[in-house]
Amino acid sequence: MIVNWMTTCLETHEKCPKPKADFMPTRVIQIIQKAGCRYLRLREPRPSEQEPYAALSYCWGGEQRVITTSKTIFRHLVRIDMEDLPPHDQRRCSRFREAWDQMLMG
Numbered sequence: 245m246i247v248n249w250m251t252t253c254l255e256t257h258e259k260c261p262k263p264k265a266d267f268m269p270t271r272v273i274q275i276i277q278k279a280g281c282r283y284l285r286l287r288e289p290r291p292s293e294q295e296p297y298a299a300l301s302y303c304w305g306g307e308q309r310v311i312t313t314s315k316t317i318f319r320h321l322v323r324i325d326m327e328d329l330p331p332h333d334q335r336r337c338s339r340f341r342e343a344w345d346q347m348l349m350g
Contacts, residue, residue, distance in 0.1 A: 247346050250298065268294050271312075273324070275341040282338060284324040286312060300340060 253260050274285045289295070310328050312320050326334050 247343050250343075263296070265294060269297070269299075272297055275337050275344075277341060282326055282341065284326065284329075284337065285322065286317070286320040286324065288321070298340070298344070300336065 254262070268289050268291070270288060272287050272289065274287050276283055276285055309330060310324060326337065329337070
């Protein structure tokens with residue numbers, strides 16, 4: 245379903261902004277799958293590292309379980325455990341990773 249939404253948006257929505265080949269956010273969350281284990285990692289891509297990405301909307305507010313601060317940034321650049329996220333966000337990350345993999349495989 246997510247793959248269909250993204251494909252429809254990119255191919256048929258004239259008013260939706262299209263990805264720019266020369267833009268990459270200064271920080272992204274990478275969803276990693278290794279040896280049957282899924283975890284997150286904060287990345288600070290260099291300007292030369294242009295890769296496809298998608299932005300998930302998120303409503304900030306209230307107390308957050310995972311926050312990147314000057315005290316946590318180096319740990320988050322290595323790993324953010326999925327279990328540290330609220331269950332809803334764990335499901336969103338898992339579903340998004342599965343959809344992203346399907347989209348890249350075509």
